Amino acid sequence: MTLARIAGLLADETRAAFCMALLDGRAWTAGELARQAGVSPSTASEHLSRLIAGGLLAEERQGRHRYVRLADPTVAALIEDLAAYAPSAAPVPRNLRESTRMSAEARARTCYDHLAGHLGVAVTDAVIGRGLVSDEAGLAVTEPGRLWFAGLGIELSAPDGAGRKGSRPVVRSCLDWTERRVHLAGVLGAALCGHAIERRWVERIGGGRALKVTPGGRRALKELLEVEM
Incomplete structure (x- = not known):
């Protein structure tokens, strides 16, 4: 992924808020992140899909629930820096x-x-x-x-x-x-x-x-x- 694409993913306030919340190291549901950022579930889902496609987040599914987390420690270091x-x-x-x-x-x-x-x-x-x-x-x-x-x-x-x-x-x-x-x-x-x-x-x-x-x-x-x- 190019630097410009990474910067574009994190330039949006909602996506940045999701990444900051996920710095706690846990997996969150889309609904939890939506409430954290104050956006609708559909808006959250759209932003999460972009972050997953960009390699910044990883997705895990358990039954009907969809969880997301930071992809790896290098992504966490990037967000914190x-x-x-x-x-x-x-x-x-x-x-x-x-x-x-x-x-x-x-x-x-x-x-x-x-x-x-x-x-x-x-x-x-x-x-x-x-x-x-x-x-x-x-x-x-x-x-x-x-x-x-x-x-x-x-x-x-x-x-x-x-x-x-x-x-x-x-x-x-x-x-x-x-x-x-x-x-x-x-x-x-x-x-x-x-x-x-x-x-x-x-x-x-x-x-x-x-x-x-x-x-x-x-x-x-x-x-x-x-x-x-």
């Missing part, structure tokens, strides 16, 4: 519920499959400060870092010459659109997020992207990385 280039002025919440959600997402949220918001940036600062990840020439996991993460149960096999594990970078930076600083993405970012959710260091709020750090999570972050939440 583009969102970071948006004007820095925060959108004005329309009501108390939206204000609460936006505040929660700024504190801690998922960015597709890794940690973002203040929590994500704080964890990134901590692993770099402790020498677990180096930022001298782009982000890279150090050998002490591999051993430390292995101690948590996160195995990061030696990457190939391109610094990748499979088709995905072992670690890469992702510009956080609320903090305007980078957080960890790639295999390591996904593994840390999955570990935090599995160990119940964080919990989803209301089924969306926002996360809440649990009391146990606060203790673990303090003990392991000296991160204060």
Whole structure:
């Protein structure tokens, strides 16, 4: 697909809103996305078909239900990177519920499959400060870092010459659109997020992207990385 075609797909506000909603890493129905963007089901279906045909979304069907999700982590990275280039002025919440959600997402949220918001940036600062990840020439996991993460149960096999594990970078930076600083993405970012959710260091709020750090999570972050939440 050409750059112009990708740009054209994301230039529409409704399609962009769908992609932003899907950054929570889950599969949504067309009806859920229609309500999220405030459009009719028929309009949503038309836009979703274009995004699927363009390779930005993948479709899954279960019985009568049609679910869509971001096609892969590279699409998620593209959406998040583009969102970071948006004007820095925060959108004005329309009501108390939206204000609460936006505040929660700024504190801690998922960015597709890794940690973002203040929590994500704080964890990134901590692993770099402790020498677990180096930022001298782009982000890279150090050998002490591999051993430390292995101690948590996160195995990061030696990457190939391109610094990748499979088709995905072992670690890469992702510009956080609320903090305007980078957080960890790639295999390591996904593994840390999955570990935090599995160990119940964080919990989803209301089924969306926002996360809440649990009391146990606060203790673990303090003990392991000296991160204060």
